[in-house]
Amino acid sequence: MTDAAARYVAAMADRGPLDIRWDLAPLRHKRYPSAEWVEPRHPLGALLRGMLGITRVIWRHTDAGPMAIPGRPAPSxxxxxPIEAYVACPDGLFHYDPVHEVLEVLRTGDHGPARICLTAVFWRSMxxxxxxxxxxxxxxxxxxxxQAEVVAATLGLTVTPGDADHALLGLDESRESPLAVLHLEPYERVLPPEPADAPRNSGDLPREARPLPLPFPPGAARDLHRAADATSRARRPSPPARGIRIPAEVVDLRDGLRARHxxxxxxxPAPVPLTKIAAIAGLAVCPDLDLYLLALRVDGLPRAAYHYDGDLRRVRAAPLEELGSAPLVANTREALKTAAAVIVPVGDPLAGTARDHRDQLVETGASLQRxxxxxxxxxxxxxxxxxxxxEATDRVLGLTGPAxxxxSLLVGVPRSRGPDLVLRFPDPQEGGPKARPQHTDQ
Ligand SMILES: Cc1cc2nc3c(=O)[nH]c(=O)nc-3n(C[C@H](O)[C@H](O)[C@H](O)COP(=O)(O)O)c2cc1C
Incomplete structure (x- = not known):
């Protein structure tokens, strides 16, 4: 256990209502206005678009009037x-601009093996x-x-996670810090082979657009971040380069990319077959987390809390009503009334170093996205x-130890018509009549 992780976990358990600083809201996207643009070639462009591109526009009617929201492939x-993507490769160093679907050239020249570096602009969420x-x-x-692993699988690419590279991007890490690297194989050139035609910039990095996001404010989160960067792992890491085994006979995750929202x-409020819930839970399982399931409307499964590790084991019989006493946000309370099941990754947040704690959060996100x-x-x-x-969920799951x-991920049957009207932008690679934008309800 580490002090920084323990203080962070305690602070988050006891956090008050949100104090949103709309007056200090940052830019939504990072840009380098003076940088040259290159179009990312296929399949790199499709991979970046499939991770972070703007792939749909959502019209939503709210109490404050109609809104048009740019939608992206993965949840946030x-x-x-808050996550930015950079590409480092033998051609240069690039920043992905999802609005224009281009790579901004930060530097040309060899920047080592091809990889995508993911950074966080803290203030954009903070x-x-x-x-x-x-x-x-x-x-x-x-x-x-x-998301990258699954999109890559549609493109004949492999991505392998690695550790963040701090020296590469020359960032002011008080505002934006690298958190992960995804190695890419096979690699194809980003820039055209004729260097004379290619935009050149081998000196200083261009300046990013102003105003800059505010620095990471002092507090429990900043201490955890610094401690996680400064410590190494103590816990057994996930098997390296495990990737996702896509069990085609049950469910192919690639089939979920287009419809996900x-x-x-x-x-x-309709029941879901147990086979589907088991397939979902089976894909969420990972070696570093325990997986629990609240069955609310699952055919053949009594309403109860279960542990899942390939087999389902009931942990508590009928305590789900206890969730009603939890301090839930209104939309969670409402959604629970119609959900079929809740998938809950569980782990001891203080077993290991601050770095292990951060890894556990990353694994939680990876598991839920599967x-x-x-x-x-x-x-x-x-x-x-x-x-x-x-705490209420922990009680329902019968968790009495440190785990x-x-x-939590609420799962259920989609309503046949949603309140939003959505225009999906076609994938430029699709071509043909399918490439026209498509309206759907969501
Ligand atoms: C780490 C993470 C935490 C989230 N937490 C919540 C949440 O507490 N409540 C909620 O309604 N949505 C939550 N979401 C869903 C986002 O609000 C949603 O992804 C975002 O509005 C974009 O919409 P989309 O997923 O339809 O593209 C979360 C998403 C992520 C990735």
Missing amino acids: GGGLY FKYGDYAYRLICQEIGVLRT SPVDGFR ATLAAAALGLTSRIHSDGAG RSLS
């Missing part, structure tokens, strides 16, 4: 998208969630790792509800 806490944002950011790194108004894509592939839908993890619920 509060839709704030202006809303304060220190809690750090938990969401780390989970989102895991979400994007899973987080429903805004819960689910159709469950999310599995649900979408099976015609179901799901939404992460972070507040669904807490705690780390997040």
Whole structure:
């Protein structure tokens, strides 16, 4: 156990209401306005787009009037998208601009083996969630790792996770810090082979757009981040380069990529077959976490809490009503009324170093994104509800030791018509009549 992780976990268990600093809200995307653009070639462009691109526009009617929201392929806490992607490779160093679907050339020249570096712009999430944002950011790194693995599998690419490289990007790490690397194979050139035609920039990095995001404010999250960077792992790491085994005979996660979104108004209150819930849970399992399941509407499974490790074991018989006493956000309370099941990753947040704690958050996100894509592939839908993890959930799961619920994913049957009108942008690689934008309800 480490002091920094223990203080962070204690602070998050006792956090007050949100104090949102709208007056200090940062830019939504990072840009380097003076950088040259290159179009990422296939399949790199499709991989980046499939992770972070703007792939749909959502029209939503709210109390404050109609809104048009840019939608992305993978979920993000509060839709704030604090993660940036850079490409380092033998051609140069590039920043992905998801708005224009281009790579901004930061430097040409050999930057080592091809890899995507994921960084977090802390303030982009912290202006809303304060220190809690750090938990969401780390989970989102895991979400994007899973998303990259599955998108890569559609493109004949392999991504292998590695450790963040701090020297590479020349960042002011008080505002933006590298958190993960995804090695890419096979590698194809980003820039055209004729260097004379290629944009050149081998000196200083270009300046990023102003205003800069605010620095990471002092507090429990910053201490945890620094401690996690400064310490090494003590716990048994996940098997290296495990990737995702996609059990095609049950569910192919690639089939979930297109339909995935987080429903805004819960689910159709219909039961789901046990085989589907078991397939989802089976894909969420990972060696570093325990997996629990609340069965609310699962055919053939009594309403109860279960532990899942390939087999389902009932842990408590009928305590689900206790969740009603939990301090849940309104949309979680509503969605629980119609969900079929809740997937809950569980682990001891203080076993190991600060680095282990951060890794555990990353694994939580990676696990939930596998469950999310599995649900979408099976015609179901799901939404992460972070507040669904807490003391009340721990009681319902019968957790009395140091292990705690780390997040929660509500799964259910999609409503036939959602409240949003969504325009999906076609994948430029698709071509043909299918390439026209498509309207759907969501
Ligand atoms: C780490 C993480 C935590 C999230 N926590 C919540 C949550 O507590 N409540 C909620 O309603 N949605 C939560 N979401 C879902 C996001 O709000 C959602 O992904 C975002 O609004 C974008 O919408 P989309 O998933 O439909 O693309 C979370 C997503 C992530 C990745």
